[in-house]
Amino acid sequence: MVNTAPSAPVLYVFPSPAELVDGLAQFILKAQKESVEKKGRFTVALSGGSLPKQLSGLVNNPAVKWDKWHVFYADERVVPLDHEDSNYALSVRELFSKVTPGVPARQIHTINPDLLDDLEELADAYEKELIQEFAMKDAARFPVFDLILLGIGPDGHTCSLFPGHELLSEEDRWVAYIEDSPKPPPKRITFTYPVLNHAARVAFVASGAGKQDTLHTVLDQPEQGLPASRVRPAHPGHLYWFVDEAAAQKVQYPRTPFKL
Template sequence: MAHHPPNAPILISSPDTDTLLGQLATFVVRAQTEAIDKKGKFTLALSGGSLPANLRRLIGHDGVKWEKWHVYYVDERVVPLDNPDSNHGSCHKHLFSQVPIPESQVYTIDTTLLDNLEELADDYETKLIREFAAKDSARYPVFDLILLGMGPDGHTASLFPGHELLNENDRWVAYIENSPKPPPKRITLTYLVINHAARVAFVATGKEKQDILKAVLDDPASDLPAARVKPYYPGQLYWFVDDAAAAKAEYVRTPFQM
């Protein structure tokens, strides 16, 4: 049986979405429990898209300690929080409005700065500095878990193929004015933050993701944005996918340990 080299991505493929969501919930709770046992809190960064709805199995889960969660956004659209395009709006609708997480521990963009992208990005970076650099004396934020999605073009967060932000190596939070996917104005965590996380997990489902998932997992030289997510050791990358998305990938699957 083939084995992964150390720190290689772990691919967990489920026969259907329902099984996947149950395994994802178990995985998140395990990451949470380990973090709380170690330092008394759980730091998480979330994407938008279909991800908030894919976390619905956490609602009512008796292992979740919501009062210990500190949630940030991997990227955010530069729109009011109640706008249908807002990642926070989606997360609030599908998850946070239904669970007892303290509102002060969900870190949103400052909507008074929507007209100034540079100030908006700087302000969000300051939020990270307050939570991580000030408290943990860390050079970079080290999230306990970052949850990502992947578009059919291989983009993740608001990091798009061929865009100059892929090579940003200074800022923790950067802004984009010309996103190829609407809305055009966004802020996003950079690889400096994403790749310093203790765990990063992608969630990808559906046959429309077959070709791009194969490209990301089977080509070690792939330069697609999702393929550039490579957590520094001892960080670990996971892919939670359904069999439909994984149908063309030759990458070795790892059974999920319940």
């Protein structure tokens, strides 16, 4: 019988934000190397918030094979692609515009800006992007990303999966829409748990004292059921937390020395 139970999270705590950025870059490069050697491509999903800035360790790093990256967005705000609230625009400003040559444009998968007025059609179209990338190559029930990089909000939300929302129980769709986000903008699309929990690797990134209480609840009290606590990739997937010392002050969950 195949073991599909989730593996225990691995918690890496770094003395400073700068050391976190360096460690995260090393981790991503190892995941990239393994994926490219195995499949010839590296499938990555990004979230917004502070995450793109925390990928600065990849800029000017000759080991990054940008031409092998296939980038999706774990959630996206339903706004034009050049809007200040767009996760795509944020990642371009903070990362992709700073690397040359970068990821080929056709390998960065954005929402369709012509469908912003129809949330269901917008989510369906993005799900079809995933199907083209994964189902045709891997024949899997759900996409298996090489790496999904996530942040966490003060309320424990991740992607656009918010506490108490009906999307927390979605089991079939790969991409769903939300039109009543408690955090603006209200209209978004998001990966669902089946996608997050089928990834080969999921890495949360959090820094700063403002994350102390949330991390304590998510890691030490998972029974509280905050959305981030529900991200638990099934075997053989792995879950990692990259946090700095300031964010980890209240966490009792055992730390793992960072070593690749």
